[in-house]
Amino acid sequence: MVLPALLIFLAFGVIPLLGALGLSFTTWDGIGAIHPSGLTSWRATLTDPGLPHALYVTFLIMALSWAFQTPMSLLLGVFLAGRQRYRAVLAVVYFVPLLLSSAAIAITYKALLDPNFGLSAGLGVGFLAQDWLGRGRLAVGVVIFIVSWQYIPFHSLIYQAGVRQIPVSMYEAAQLDGAGRVRQFFSITLPQLKYTIITSSTLMVVGSLTFFDLIWVLTAGGPADATRVLAVQMYIKGFQGNQMGPASAIAVILVFVGLGLALLLRRLGGDARESQTEGA
Amino acid sequence: MTTSRRTFLKFAVGVPLTGAALAACGSSGPSSAGSGGGSTGSGASYWYLSGPPGEKIRTDTVNRFNSANPNTKIKGTTFQNDAYKTKIKTAIGAGQSPTIIWGWGGGGLRSYVQANQVEDLTSWFGQNAAVKNRLFPSSFGAATVDGKIYAMPAETVQPIVLYYNKKLFDQIGAQPPQTYGDILDLVPKFNAKGIAPFSLGGQSRWTNMMWLEFFYLRLGGSELFQRVMTEKGAWSDPVSLKGLQMTQDLVKANGFVKGFSSITADSNADQALLYRGKAAMMLHGSWSYGIQVSNGGKFVPDGDLGWMNFPSVDGGTGDPADTVGNPGQYLSISSKATAAEKETAKNFFKTAVLSPEENKEWIDTGQVPISTGTESQLNASKDKDFLNFVYGIASKAKNFGQSWDQALDPTAAETLLDNISKLFQLSISPQQFADNMNKVIGQ
Numbered sequence: 001m002v003l004p005a006l007l008i009f010l011a012f013g014v015i016p017l018l019g020a021l022g023l024s025f026t027t028w029d030g031i032g033a034i035h036p037s038g039l040t041s042w043r044a045t046l047t048d049p050g051l052p053h054a055l056y057v058t059f060l061i062m063a064l065s066w067a068f069q070t071p072m073s074l075l076l077g078v079f080l081a082g083r084q085r086y087r088a089v090l091a092v093v094y095f096v097p098l099l100l101s102s103a104a105i106a107i108t109y110k111a112l113l114d115p116n117f118g119l120s121a122g123l124g125v126g127f128l129a130q131d132w133l134g135r136g137r138l139a140v141g142v143v144i145f146i147v148s149w150q151y152i153p154f155h156s157l158i159y160q161a162g163v164r165q166i167p168v169s170m171y172e173a174a175q176l177d178g179a180g181r182v183r184q185f186f187s188i189t190l191p192q193l194k195y196t197i198i199t200s201s202t203l204m205v206v207g208s209l210t211f212f213d214l215i216w217v218l219t220a221g222g223p224a225d226a227t228r229v230l231a232v233q234m235y236i237k238g239f240q241g242n243q244m245g246p247a248s249a250i251a252v253i254l255v256f257v258g259l260g261l262a263l264l265l266r267r268l269g270g271d272a273r274e275s276q277t278e279g280a
Numbered sequence: 281m282t283t284s285r286r287t288f289l290k291f292a293v294g295v296p297l298t299g300a301a302l303a304a305c306g307s308s309g310p311s312s313a314g315s316g317g318g319s320t321g322s323g324a325s326y327w328y329l330s331g332p333p334g335e336k337i338r339t340d341t342v343n344r345f346n347s348a349n350p351n352t353k354i355k356g357t358t359f360q361n362d363a364y365k366t367k368i369k370t371a372i373g374a375g376q377s378p379t380i381i382w383g384w385g386g387g388g389l390r391s392y393v394q395a396n397q398v399e400d401l402t403s404w405f406g407q408n409a410a411v412k413n414r415l416f417p418s419s420f421g422a423a424t425v426d427g428k429i430y431a432m433p434a435e436t437v438q439p440i441v442l443y444y445n446k447k448l449f450d451q452i453g454a455q456p457p458q459t460y461g462d463i464l465d466l467v468p469k470f471n472a473k474g475i476a477p478f479s480l481g482g483q484s485r486w487t488n489m490m491w492l493e494f495f496y497l498r499l500g501g502s503e504l505f506q507r508v509m510t511e512k513g514a515w516s517d518p519v520s521l522k523g524l525q526m527t528q529d530l531v532k533a534n535g536f537v538k539g540f541s542s543i544t545a546d547s548n549a550d551q552a553l554l555y556r557g558k559a560a561m562m563l564h565g566s567w568s569y570g571i572q573v574s575n576g577g578k579f580v581p582d583g584d585l586g587w588m589n590f591p592s593v594d595g596g597t598g599d600p601a602d603t604v605g606n607p608g609q610y611l612s613i614s615s616k617a618t619a620a621e622k623e624t625a626k627n628f629f630k631t632a633v634l635s636p637e638e639n640k641e642w643i644d645t646g647q648v649p650i651s652t653g654t655e656s657q658l659n660a661s662k663d664k665d666f667l668n669f670v671y672g673i674a675s676k677a678k679n680f681g682q683s684w685d686q687a688l689d690p691t692a693a694e695t696l697l698d699n700i701s702k703l704f705q706l707s708i709s710p711q712q713f714a715d716n717m718n719k720v721i722g723q
Contacts, residue, residue: 029691030373032395115539116558117549133542134482136705220483223541224705225698239366241694242391 017255023248030244041245045253048246053225054233057140058257061229062208065144069204070197073152077159078189091160098153106217109146133219136226143215143227147208155200162196163189198269202262209258230254323353324379324617324624327368330358333570333645334435340641345632352624354380362484362546369690372397377614379621380628385422385431385610386686387693392612393425399613402428404626411630416650416674419608422682431610432629436647437674438566438606440490444586448475448560456586460498460593463561467535470560476537479559481545485697486685488704490563491530493604493684494590495523501598502679509687512722515714524703524710526593531704541705548575555579563590565605566670569663570645587666589673603673604681608650643667648674692720 024041028034045051080091097105112119113132120128133139166189174184212231215221221228221236228236230250238247328338335358346353357378359367364382371377372392381398383389392398405412411432412420419433444456452473457463463477470477481487496505500519507514514520530536537559543549551568553559555576562568569587573580592600611633613625632638634651642649646663648670658667674680685693699716702708708716 028373029391029395030369031391031397032373110542114542114549116537116543116553129538131539131542134539135541136707139542219542220544222483222701224702224707226705236694236698239369240690242369242690 017252020248020251020255023244024246024252026245028244029242030238031242037245041243042249044243045246045249050225050228050233051250051253054228054230054250055257057225057227058209058229061140061144061147061211061227062205064140065147065208066201066204068144069148069152069155070201072148073155073200074159074193074197076152076156078163078185080156080160081163091157094156095153097150100150102150102214103217105146105150106214109142110218113142134223136223139219139223139227143211143218146214146218147211150214151204151207155204158200158203159193159196162193166192195269198265202265205261205265206258209254209261230257322351322620322624323355324621324628326354326356326380326382326625326628327364327371327378328356328358328382329364330360332574333647334567337638337641337645341632341635341638344635344637345628348631349624349627352620352627354624354628360546372614375616377616379614379617380625381612381614383431383610383612384606384683384686385433385608386682387689388686389423389430389610389612390425391689393430397615398430399615399622400428400430401432401613405429408630414651414653415634416608416652418674418680419650422607422686423610431612432633433608433650434611434633435609435649436567436642437608437650437670437680438647439603439670439673439677439680440494440563440590440605441566441568441587441670441673442561442563442590443554443568443572444561444588445554445557445559446584446586448557449586451475456588457591459591463591464530464533466560467530467533471534475557476553476559477534477561478536479550479553479562480536480540481543481547481550482536482540482701482704483542484545485701486683487545487550487564488700489684489697490565490604491527492523492700492703493681494563495526495593496520496598497602497604497679497681498590498593498598498600499523499526499596501596502602502681504598505604505679505681508717508721509684510722513718515717515721516711521710521714524713527703528706528710531706536704541701551575555585567647569666570647573646573663587669599678601673601676602679602681603677605683606686607680607682695720 023034024045025036025038026034027037027040076094080087080094110133111117114121115129115131115134118128120126130138132142170188170192171184174188179187210231211229212235215227215229215232216235219227221232231254234247234250234254237243237250241247326342329335339356339358342354342356368377368381368383372381372395377397381392383392389398415433416437419437420429423429423431423433448470449456452469452475454466454469455462457466467477493505496508496519499522500507500517504514504517504519507517508520537543537553543553548571550562551564551571552575554562555572569580569585572585576585579585589600589603592598611629613622617625634649639649639651639654639657643654643657643661643663646661646666648654648658648667655671658664658671661667681687685697688696696717699708699713703710703713
């Protein structure tokens with residue numbers, strides 16, 4: 001069973017990665033011949049003022065969307081972990097955004113947020129006629145909101161599963177000791193969810209590096225470069241600017257940032273083999 | 281909503297093609313039959329832009345050619361404008377180009393030529409003087425690289441036009457502007473009535489660029505216009521800096537519709553703002569007329585649409601008759617195509633492209649084909665006022681500048697568009713803009 005997995009990983013993971021690495025040491029306009037050029041593309045990429053900006057936007061969106069999504073997903077997950085039937089129905093409703101494609105979501109929100117023809121005009125609510133996607137800060141906020149809207153359902157599901165793993169006996173014991181709901185949440189639920197939080201956070205953080213389609217359709221990295229994350233910067237360099245070398249260098253940087261973050265989060269999580277229910 | 285449905289259909293068409301192109305990458309070269317955009321036996325493949333009104337005309341031309349030449353059929357595939365720009369480059373780079381490549385000429389064509397991806401048509405035009413003579417001579421400039429012709433000019437001449445909504449001018453009791461100074465006077469008047477002075481699809485970026493082009497053309501003339509495209513340091517010229525400053529001044533004066541940075545031109549939302557009376561004026565390509573006719577309901581038939589050439593700017597040295605835009609569209613032949621495919625393509629250029637039937641169709645949609653001797657047809661059209669206006673601009677302009685993003689090579693064009701969007705966001709100063717551009721021009 002290992003061999004097929006390994007082959008697929010080689011064909012679709014390792015080989016393209018090596019290809020991008022190789023391309024980053026060349027100059028290629030995407031149309032003509034590929035010329036090896038040593039470190040030219042890397043030098044161009046690392047000295048480009050667009051790179052620190054793209055890194056900043058990437059980390060900003062990553063951090064803020066994590067900070068927004070985690071408490072929301074956690075609370076929703078805890079709420080949905082109950083066994084009542086209405087909660088099962090709600091869980092299905094909450095889950096809907098995850099089933100839509102990012103491109104469709106972006107097109108829909110773009111239409112809704114249009115200051116001239118969007119929700120504001122439709123509902124006659126003046127406040128909604130902000131230049132949502134035309135002002136830098138506001139556009140970043142909109143991206144974070146839509147990303148959260150799309151992915152909170154998924155993370156709630158993870159937390160719901162996590163909460164249901166916690167032995168009911170712990171809550172019964174806490175109740176006997178006179179602990180209220182809030183106390184139970186902070187003393188039992190939250191500590192017991194440690195690994196769930198780490199798993200969910202890893203998915204959020206590493207996943208946010210791949211945000212491309214949503215941002216591209218919604219703002220095309222704009223206004224100006226306000227929402228130009230690394231993936232968008234890579235696409236613009238490669239496919240609009242005909243600079244495949246620097247674009248490949250950005251791709252390689254993306255891989256290393258992703259690997260670094262994933263390893264860091266594992267570290268923070270401590271040794272995953274220790275029993276989660278120890279002492280229960 | 282038809283546009284967005286079309287968009288989805290285009291995605292559906294595009295997906296299997298991408299798959300085929302990817303699959304063909306590893307195993308077979310471009311000459312293998314039936315792969316992606318590659319060859320189709322003795323016929324030829326042709327990729328072009330979707331969307332009304334051009335898509336139907338292009339398709340009709342292909343169909344006419346196919347029924348006249350059943351053994352050498354052309355297989356057409358359509359793409360949305362912005363998506364096409366990426367798709368065609370990728371396909372050519374992967375050796376999966378269609379036989380006939382639709383394009384804008386200029387810097388993009390130059391990059392294909394430098395990579396030996398397109399056929400030299402100079403001698404073919406020499407042998408087929410009749411084909412060459414029936415096209416506007418001015419259209420060949422953007423098809424020529426280092427003295428050789430690499431593309432067949434096709435379709436229509438598309439100067440950038442200043443459109444306005446007559447009803448809104450009546451509403452505030454104003455006359456159409458005679459000078460740029462008049463425009464600046466109009467801006468606060470329209471704003472006071474809650475009408476946006478100018479519509480703009482700023483997310484597409486080339487839309488913003490049209491403003492800079494006209495400021496440069498009117499302030500410094502075609503000479504400055506050419507210099508900033510080729511000469512190192514020309515962007516720091518005091519006149520150039522003035523043009524950049526005027527752009528930011530207009531943004532600061534709320535000259536453009538609220539939210540312009542998030543409006544895309546591909547969805548035609550910018551044009552909807554004009555014909556729905558939310559914006560008074562709009563700088564846009566002459567192709568916009570046809571879109572307003574087909575999407576604007578009674579707006580154009582009722583005579584509410586006005587148009588003019590961009591007015592002169594006080595103190596500017598440019599000729600107010602000069603213009604900028606697309607001197608034509610361009611069809612190239614892939615040098616990787618087989619001899620039979622190339623023959624089919626050339627036969628298509630000779631017999632089908634801008635045939636009398638196609639000319640008529642373009643004229644019917646309010647556009648001026650780049651064919652000579654169509655005056656009587658233009659005069660017979662229901663859109664004869666607009667058509668004669670465009671024909672007049674195209675024939676009277678001493679200088680018909682090619683849009684900057686098409687004239688430049690793609691790398692410099694991307695830097696230009698990037699800086700223009702920052703200029704409009706007021707996130708860089710005119711001086712920073714000039715410094716950034718000087719780094720990539722005239723190296």
